[in-house]
Amino acid sequence: MSDSTFRQTGGASAPLGTSDDLDLSEARDWIALLKPRVMSLVVFSGLVGLLVAPGGIHPVLAVTAILCVAVAAGASGAINMWYDRDIDAIMRRTANRPIPAGRIRPQAALSFGVFLAVASVVMMGLATNMVAAAVLAGSIAFYVFIYTMWLKRRTPQNIVIGGAAGAFPPMIGWAAVTGHVSIEALVMFAIIFVWTPPHFWALSLYASGDYQRAGVPMLPVVSGAKETRRQIWLYSLLLVPVSLAPTVIGMSGLAYGGAALVLGGFFLHYMWRVKRDEQDEAGVSRSNDAPARAAFRFSILYLFALFTALAADKLVFGA
Ligand code: HEM
Numbered sequence: 001m002s003d004s005t006f007r008q009t010g011g012a013s014a015p016l017g018t019s020d021d022l023d024l025s026e027a028r029d030w031i032a033l034l035k036p037r038v039m040s041l042v043v044f045s046g047l048v049g050l051l052v053a054p055g056g057i058h059p060v061l062a063v064t065a066i067l068c069v070a071v072a073a074g075a076s077g078a079i080n081m082w083y084d085r086d087i088d089a090i091m092r093r094t095a096n097r098p099i100p101a102g103r104i105r106p107q108a109a110l111s112f113g114v115f116l117a118v119a120s121v122v123m124m125g126l127a128t129n130m131v132a133a134a135v136l137a138g139s140i141a142f143y144v145f146i147y148t149m150w151l152k153r154r155t156p157q158n159i160v161i162g163g164a165a166g167a168f169p170p171m172i173g174w175a176a177v178t179g180h181v182s183i184e185a186l187v188m189f190a191i192i193f194v195w196t197p198p199h200f201w202a203l204s205l206y207a208s209g210d211y212q213r214a215g216v217p218m219l220p221v222v223s224g225a226k227e228t229r230r231q232i233w234l235y236s237l238l239l240v241p242v243s244l245a246p247t248v249i250g251m252s253g254l255a256y257g258g259a260a261l262v263l264g265g266f267f268l269h270y271m272w273r274v275k276r277d278e279q280d281e282a283g284v285s286r287s288n289d290a291p292a293r294a295a296f297r298f299s300i301l302y303l304f305a306l307f308t309a310l311a312a313d314k315l316v317f318g319a
């Protein structure tokens with residue numbers, strides 16, 4: 001393998017192929033720092049916020065605004081990975097990330113993240129308005145300082161409060177068009193805010209071993225699976241009425257309302273399977289991961305579908 005390049009990956013030498021392959025795998029690592037899969041839903045919800053806002057902006061500015069949301073989310077993901085590199089190295093799910101695996105230097109990741117964060121906020125301010133730029137800066141700060149640095153390692157309520165970071169994007173999209181934050185933007189924020197605990201706690205039920213090893217006080221680690229299932233159920237019950245708020249305040253029509261009801265029914269079905277998984281009728285524990293895994297996957301599909309319905313209702317029926 002004369003043209004092969006070897007590099008240290010987490011202490012083991014790994015063949016990486018030609019220099020072209022090396023460039024590609026390096027690029028993949030920098031992209032991985034941006035948490036692109038999580039970013040997809042963040043960007044989509046931001047796009048819907050922008051589409052449902054009254055008035056409109058030039059398509060080039062709209063694309064720029066959405067790009068800024070993507071870059072800001074990615075930047076905060078990179079800073080999160082820089083700060084969390086010690087615990088990411090311990091958790092199986094995250095151990096192969098570029099920093100703990102030794103493929104990107106922590107300092108380089110931090111500089112990359114800070115540069116992108118500043119660039120996204122400045123660009124948002126120039127392309128749209130100060131309100132959108134300020135809310136964008138606030139979401140980055142929330143994810144980095146409030147969630148990652150302050151709450152994540154301190155309290156099992158970390159994701160309830162810190163989850164607000166991920167609820168801002170539709171508000172940013174709305175503000176990019178209108179220049180202000182109104183009740184409609186707050187309603188979209190509230191939907192994601194209430195959705196986040198069932199979304200994350202479903203995952204944490206089957207990833208709690210990881211969090212326990214890393215000493216992160218996620219709810220199942222601190223209060224147990226039963227309490228986590230109870231809280232998942234309570235937030236899910238709350239999510240259904242909150243998801244109907246766009247129709248109640250006249251922001252969306254009955255088509256959205258119907259879609260939200262049906263989707264809410266499915267959401268409750270998946271979360272109920274998690275809740276009832278604790279015990280069978282005889283009170284014997286028959287817990288397994290399958291319902292929580294299915295509920296986590298559905299939570300993502302749910303939010304994509306709900307925001308699609310919000311946009312479709314507006315674009316098709318002009319509600
Ligand atoms: C504090 C709040 C949140 C926490 C702690 C959290 C945590 C997580 C974790 C640990 C994963 C698994 C990722 C992996 O396998 O590496 C995940 C996946 C995901 N999250 Fe969240 N999340 C939060 C909020 C959000 C928000 C607000 C959104 C979007 C609106 C979102 C969208 C997604 C998506 C799309 C995935 C799937 C990624 C994949 O396919 O791997 N999350 N989340």
Ligand SMILES: CC(C)=CCC/C(C)=C/CC/C(C)=C/COP(=O)(O)OP(=O)(O)O
Nearest residue numbers: 038042069072073076080139140143165166
């Ligand atoms: C516009 C903007 C700045 C949005 C950013 C908000 C954002 C991406 C929120 C999502 C929150 C999230 C992915 C938390 C993951 O938790 P974690 O970091 O504990 O997950 P990990 O264990 O996978 O690192």
